[in-house]
Amino acid sequence: MSEAVDSPQIDPDLIQKAQKRRNVWLAWALVAFVVIVGVSTALRIQQTDFSGGDRLYFSGYMDEAAKEKADREAMARAEALAAEQAAATEEQVSDE
Amino acid sequence: MSVDMTVEQTGPRLATARDYVELLKPRIMMLVVFTALAGLVAAIGVTGQAMNPVLAGVAVLAVALGSGAAGAINMWYDADIDAIMTRTASRPIPSGAVPRDEALAMGLIMSAVSVLLMWIASNTLAAGLLAFSIVYYGWFYTIVLKRRTAQNIVIGGAAGAFPPVIGWAAVTGTTPLDAWILFAIIFVWTPPHFWALSLVAHNEYKKAGVPMLPVTNGAKETRLQILIYTIILAPVGMVPLMTGLGGWVYAVTAGLATIGFLHFAFRVFRSRAGDADAGDEERKLAMGMFAFSILYLFGLFAALIIERGFGLYLPLGGA
Numbered sequence: 248m249s250e251a252v253d254s255p256q257i258d259p260d261l262i263q264k265a266q267k268r269r270n271v272w273l274a275w276a277l278v279a280f281v282v283i284v285g286v287s288t289a290l291r292i293q294q295t296d297f298s299g300g301d302r303l304y305f306s307g308y309m310d311e312a313a314k315e316k317a318d319r320e321a322m323a324r325a326e327a328l329a330a331e332q333a334a335a336t337e338e339q340v341s342d343e
Numbered sequence: 344m345s346v347d348m349t350v351e352q353t354g355p356r357l358a359t360a361r362d363y364v365e366l367l368k369p370r371i372m373m374l375v376v377f378t379a380l381a382g383l384v385a386a387i388g389v390t391g392q393a394m395n396p397v398l399a400g401v402a403v404l405a406v407a408l409g410s411g412a413a414g415a416i417n418m419w420y421d422a423d424i425d426a427i428m429t430r431t432a433s434r435p436i437p438s439g440a441v442p443r444d445e446a447l448a449m450g451l452i453m454s455a456v457s458v459l460l461m462w463i464a465s466n467t468l469a470a471g472l473l474a475f476s477i478v479y480y481g482w483f484y485t486i487v488l489k490r491r492t493a494q495n496i497v498i499g500g501a502a503g504a505f506p507p508v509i510g511w512a513a514v515t516g517t518t519p520l521d522a523w524i525l526f527a528i529i530f531v532w533t534p535p536h537f538w539a540l541s542l543v544a545h546n547e548y549k550k551a552g553v554p555m556l557p558v559t560n561g562a563k564e565t566r567l568q569i570l571i572y573t574i575i576l577a578p579v580g581m582v583p584l585m586t587g588l589g590g591w592v593y594a595v596t597a598g599l600a601t602i603g604f605l606h607f608a609f610r611v612f613r614s615r616a617g618d619a620d621a622g623d624e625e626r627k628l629a630m631g632m633f634a635f636s637i638l639y640l641f642g643l644f645a646a647l648i649i650e651r652g653f654g655l656y657l658p659l660g661g662a
Binding site (some may be wrong): 257261262265272280283284286287288290291294 | 356357358360395397398401404456459460463464
């Protein structure tokens with residue numbers, strides 16, 4: 248590519264000033280990017296249920312099957328626990 | 344067709360912030376963001392799934408950045424033909440404000456940032472779809488299709504149809520039928536929308552050697568194709584009523600907008616718009632249709648946002 252980037256007709260001071268302005272804009276863009284990533288990550292961590300098998304950033308479509316399996320297992324564990332507690336209560340009642 | 348990658352920029356000038364904004368094609372970006380927002384709001388309304396408003400905002404920002412990135416890549420590649428056409432000669436690269444390499448770098452960096460932000464804010468499917476749509480527009484449409492076939496707008500139109508699907512995927516992590524219905528509406532809408540403009544600008548495209556339909560097949564064939572696609576669009580625009588995605592507000596809006604669009608298409612078909620001897624009246628008619636097509640799409644998606652985002656959804660078959 249042959250592009251005329253510089254030109255003797257433009258005052259070098261103006262070019263430098265424009266470059267500085269661009270650098271300031273770039274710096275602000277970087278700051279904004281870091282803030283957005285930070286805030287988004289914090290929000291994602293807050294709403295992710297790690298105990299239920301969710302994984303940060305991969306809780307969407309890609310591992311839907313794994314999520315369903317984890318949910319089923321969690322349900323089964325909860326049901327087993329409830330049955331165990333019910334049996335224990337029943338046993339206690341019959342003892343009395 | 345060969346591409347002149349050694350195009351000289353006319354007298355360089357200092358770039359302003361406006362030049363960099365223009366590089367991102369802000370008008371296209373607005374429509375892209377609006378349709379993505381409609382997809383996102385509709386997904387929340389239909390599925391009842393919640394999305395943190397801040398994360399939703401970041402997802403929409405990611406779509407905007409992705410659209411801008413694709414626009415910058417498009418301007419980088421098309422700088423040679425932009426310099427030839429009067430309509431585009433004042434764009435940042437041909438006017439000498441922004442160096443060509445800088446536009447490419449900006450496009451690539453923004454593409455990566457947009458996909459990363461989408462991934463962080465939502466899920467891998469939405470990020471993947473965003474990446475795919477950027478590549479589709481920036482590479483497949485701009486580099487492969489645009490200068491090769493008169494069907495460039497038809498096939499390339501898919502790039503602009505992805506935003507509502509991305510918005511939907513950002514919320515649910517899935518892309519159900521309703522999301523693809525919104526895709527289909529924009530996909531079928533794109534040819535009559537763009538060809539109405541090309542009826543006016545066909546001499547410019549001819550000068551630049553871009554095989555737009557009026558250049559390759561003539562104005563008469565283009566007017567017929569505009570009519571055919573508008574007739575196809577009429578029922579496609581009504582499909583959201585069949586799945587329950589749209590309610591009464593959508594039905595009334597889409598009904599009126601479709602009648603208006605068909606009216607324009609018939610008038611353009613019977614006119615001499617795009618012909619060598621076409622006058623100001625025909626030019627105005629084609630531009631009128633182009634403007635109305637934007638209003639049509641805006642109306643349909645605004646109706647969805649009103650219904651699903653503001654709780655005004657009234658199902659056609661009753662509650």
